[in-house]
Amino acid sequence: MPSIGYKVKFLSAQTRLDICQTNCAINPEKWIFEAKGDRKLKLLKIMLTNHCSFDCKYCFNPSAKTKLSFTPEELASVFMYLNRRKVVSGLFLSSGMGSNEEATMERMLETVEILRKNYFFTGYIHLKVLPGSERDQVERAVQLANRVSINIEAPSKSRLAELSSCKDYSYDILRRRKWISKAIRNWNNHHNNKKSTTTQMVVGAGSETDLEILKAMKKSYSLYGLQRVYYSGFMPLKGTPLEHKHPENKQRVINLYRVDRLYKVYGFDLKEISSIVDEEGNLPRNDPKKVLAEKFLNNVDINSASLEEILRIPDIGPQKAKKILELRKGSKIGVKELKRIGVHVKKVAPYIDIKEQTTLDDFLRR
Secondary structure, eight states, X not given: OOOHXXXXXXXXXXXXXXXXXXXXXXXXXXXXXXXXXXSEEEEEEXXXXXXXXXXXXXXXXXXXXXXXXXXXHHHHHHHHHHHHTTSOSEEEEEOOOBTOHHHHHHHHHHHHHIIIIISOOOSEEEEEOOTTOOHHHHHHHHHHOSEEEOOOBSSSHHHHHHHOSSOOIIIIIIHHHHHHHHHHHHHHHHOSSOOEEEEEEEESSSOOOHHHHHXXXXXXXXXXXXXXXXXXXXXXXXXXXXXXXXXXXXXXHHXXXXXXXXXXXXXXXXXXXXXXXXXXXXXXXXXXXXXXXXXXXXXXXXXXXOHHHHHTSTTOOHHHHHHHHHHTTTSOOOHHHHHHTXXXXXXXXXXXXXXXXXXXXXXXXX
16 A cells, blocks of 8 residues: 555646646655745645546546545645644645546545644645536635635637547536636625635647637636636646647747736736737737737837836836836936836837936947
């Protein structure tokens, strides 16, 4: 019988396809993921079981020769052992489907219930909802976890069908995503400890275009109130039907994240973003914000422009834009002031207009 330590190592390694936070890096000695989002977390990122009756073509679990599982009591005990020694501060729990998704989801919920009720753990838990879960299970997940998510994997029903014959996009995925969003809204309307939800798409395993992904992204934010959409670049895994397919270009994934931020944080409209995709529906490989600026942005008067206009300037994000607004309350802003708040003047020069134009020209000639 495999030891607990071996199961921790094995079932943690099986979560490599799931993204947990803004930045997530594995510590190979402890199999702990260090997540850097709004706060730093050391997550035990692990599966309850790698047994799976589904047939996702990019995933190794259905064909894996080694099948391991935790009982809820085992996994809760392992987590608390690591937590008490300050090795981990939070849990990211996912799972294969097992032979029955509802039964597997029940064991995942039991694990979290043991942590909350028996061990009185009040820290961060991210719980994956499995396709096929019941509505009451989704509602319990929201009550127990800080973040609840279900991966949509693909931007549409037809694209998901390219990757799996078992998952029904409308029934298995979208219906449960609606349940999650409604349960979180209800919770957040009545409690101070706010819950959140995310999703993830696999990029490049199928033949989806960037435009299809962006349309699915917009629906995720506007219809379901998601906090984040994550994009996982396809990597071929030995023993899977797609093991000979080329890995997805990293730049494509980077630019999807960039455009996601342009939409969600900077206020760009999807119609405007869509204007820079090519005939095949894909984004340029250059920085999308810069491409949009070159196409649409006239010289912005840094001393009179609105926050929305300033945010459209390449190399200026929300923090720098707010600093610009704050600085110009007292006096006109010039090159020195921009440099002082960390603006790369040479990068923004083609897009801005300031009254010290002679000074700016002199600066650029250096």
